[in-house]
Amino acid sequence: MEKKTVLNVSNLSVTFRMYSKGMRKGGLKVISNLSASVREGEILAVAGSSGSGKSLLAHAVLGILPRNAIVTGEIEYMGEALTSARLTKLRGREIALVPQSVEYLDPLMKVGKQVSDDKYAVKRAFERYKLDESVMKLFPFQLSGGMMRRVLCATAVVTGAKLIIADEPTPGMSEELAARAMKHFRDLADAGAAVMLITHDIDLALRYCDRVAVFYAGTTVETALASDFGNIDNLRHPYTKALWRAMPQNDFAPTPGTQPYAGNLPDGCLFAPRCDRVTEECTRAAPESRTLRNGEVSCIYAD
Template sequence: MNERIAHALDAVTAERATTALLSVRDLSVRFRLRGGRGVAAVSDASFDLAPGECLALVGESGCGKSVLASALLGLLPANAEARGTAWLAASATAGDAGDSAVLRAGGRPGLDLLAADERTLARTVRGRLVGLVPQSPAAHLTPVRTVRSQLEETVRELTDTPRRERRAAAEAAAERAAFPAGHLDRYPHELSGGLAQRAATALALIGDAPLLLADEPTTGLDRELVDRTADELRRHTDTGKALLLITHDLAAARRVADRVAVMYAGRIVETAPAARFFDGSGPRHPYARGLLDALPEREFTPIPGLPPELSNLPEGCAFAPRCPRATAACAVRPDMRAQVACHHPHGEPGDADRA
């Protein structure tokens, strides 16, 4: 890629940051282990997310996607250390009745989610400014309360709504999440995995938060329900909300996403418009291209080898041992230039594989 195109892409990134609802810069998460060892679960992740936009964060299991989401909501375990910034813009906090620290943190309108204290996160952020569809819904649902009562309680906490209207709101949220009305008065332990997933989705949607984090929201669902859930998330986004969709389901990502970010071994290695990623010239990073080639409807060719251990990452490109395009240059870690972190990306001048 020539310098003119690279600079143009960098300019687009800078412009996107000025209009972003969420702007994440150099987010890293490290877990402290016994014996002084550490695991770099997320390393220097940066991305922007605008109102009305869905960014799909994709990659193999264990690459750090869910850890990133937990960091944004302050839900990391005690042995985790997070650094960087995750700035939630003033446009998200403007309608909130929380304290002034949320509306103007450090003299800047908005809120740095990574720097917020637990009181702010619990009382103002979670469920109000940032909704969550969790990866493990059974642990997210209150075991001693029915799904209906949890939905109605969420409405009561967020708005001063009469009881009759709360009931209607709960039923409407259940319908949006394809949760059967006949199961609303059941307890979480009476639900299948797929039903628990849909109940958690309904709880996230009912809050109508400006930013929604959906962590594997289609787990345990058949293809028809996957498509229905993806379509509802798309409708939610089209109302002006921002959506970070964390998924390994590339078909669901294709159905709902505006942009795609690919994560490998704790690092974002490529971001691209969804149209180009899925239907245009395709991904530029060899790992991202390998993800698509492994799909049954494509070449059905698995990526050889295994991801590296996060506790023992190589100095250079983490994908190099599995990459057919690797050279001696890959012993040095590539920078994220023109939205791809690779010394030999597809689509370079003279690349026989470019579309």
């Protein structure tokens, strides 16, 4: 049976209106032609380095971008456009965010109350994460790192959301704790939720996710199956291949150059300046996303 697509983002662009002088009219484009989709029962890992637009995607879906952000493109939830009116109804109920850190909890409110006003729901969520009932009465500053992570997960679980967007849930955690956190997301997905897992740690994510969307400079370069990462020849985009080679267990080989900054993007393919297969053709226009071997790729030479 075909699994239903819960979230589908296509051709998303996010531009920040800038007020400072000297900025080109139209502002700063931080995300361009970004596409990603998550189906029920699966984990989509969104991987990419800092500044590749991962968190902005999460914020765009949840409608919590700053006021000076202009969003274009399509965001669909359960096959229908996610309008702001619909989003207002859905967020916190069907769509839940697992935030990055303790900064996302009110420092002066007991965590139980922050997870939900419904005590019994909190109790159930806490049981699931093996959090003691007494934790409900603690303030965020009294939690250990591991407890904090579980509390943040509980804020999403308590809603019974169909779509869970986890924004960098593992940095700063020990390997064991991080693995356990990932296991929790796997369980949620196995229970039918669609999980979008935003992460730096592609190595860890690969062990738990179904598919990987690779972001570079604010755009999606490739969407691959997690299993594709077992062999470099299965990967499609030169950047993904470079990423694979950079992994410690593979060649551990860096790719020269750095990701370009928003506002200083090259014409055409954003990866062209660092790509070893670049031709003049690449700099003419941004490559369209196309389907290739059960994945998506934005490269004219990918095969």
